Amino acid sequence: MCIRERRGGAGDDILVGGPGYDILDGGAGIDHYRILAPNDGYDTLAYVPGEDVIEISAAAFGGGLVAGMDLGASGYYLPGATAAASAHGQFLSVGGVLSYDANGIAPGGLILVARTGVPVLFDDLVIIA
Numbered sequence: 001m002c003i004r005e006r007r008g009g010a011g012d013d014i015l016v017g018g019p020g021y022d023i024l025d026g027g028a029g030i031d032h033y034r035i036l037a038p039n040d041g042y043d044t045l046a047y048v049p050g051e052d053v054i055e056i057s058a059a060a061f062g063g064g065l066v067a068g069m070d071l072g073a074s075g076y077y078l079p080g081a082t083a084a085a086s087a088h089g090q091f092l093s094v095g096g097v098l099s100y101d102a103n104g105i106a107p108g109g110l111i112l113v114a115r116t117g118v119p120v121l122f123d124d125l126v127i128i129a
Contacts, residue, residue, distance in 0.1 A: 002041075017043035017114075026052060034128070036060055038100055038111045047116040047124075054098070054120060055128045056091075056113075063089025063102050067129040077122040093120040 002020030008027045015024040016034045024033050025046035033045045034055045047054065058065035064076075071077035077091045089109070092099045096117040103109035114120075 033114070035113055038102065038113065042112040042114055044115045047114075047118065047120065049118055049121045049124060053124055053126050054114065055126050056100075058127050058129060061089065061100060061102070063100075063104075065089065065127050067127055069127050071125050071127070072122045077125060091120075091122075091125060093122075095119070 003023070004018070004020060005023040006015050007025045008015055008029070008031055010028045012029040012031060013026045014032045014034060015026055016036065017024060017040065019040045021041040022043040024043055026033070031052045032055055033043070033047065033052065035043065036057045037060045045054070056065070058067050069076070071091060076089065077093070088104050090101045090104060092101060096115060096119065097112065098114045098116060098120045100111045100113050101109050102111060
């Protein structure tokens with residue numbers, strides 16, 4: 001298992017998680033934590049709700065995600081412990097853990113994406129290409 005630690009500076013930073021388990025800390029500023037693949041191992045983020053952004057790759061995660069989509073309005077984000085009955089993927093934020101249920105209502109699709117220590121606000125989740 002590979003664990004890497006990446007730190008930003010005093011400004012706005014983009015930190016990218018890669019294969020293995022990463023610890024990403026952007027420091028001060030509005031930081032972007034970029035998650036490019038669901039099966040790379042989860043990342044631990046020094047995420048600040050309402051300030052930092054978590055970027056998710058639509059191409060890698062699939063499940064009907066499209067760059068720029070509104071996760072809340074489309075039912076792709078649930079601030080609770082269980083996925084709703086849905087045929088598409090869903091993000092779940094529970095107790096400082098962000099997960100992705102890749103197959104909606106089918107069993108066995110839950111993937112741990114990131115540990116944040118605080119609930120993730122859906123406005124802070126941005127889908128990129």
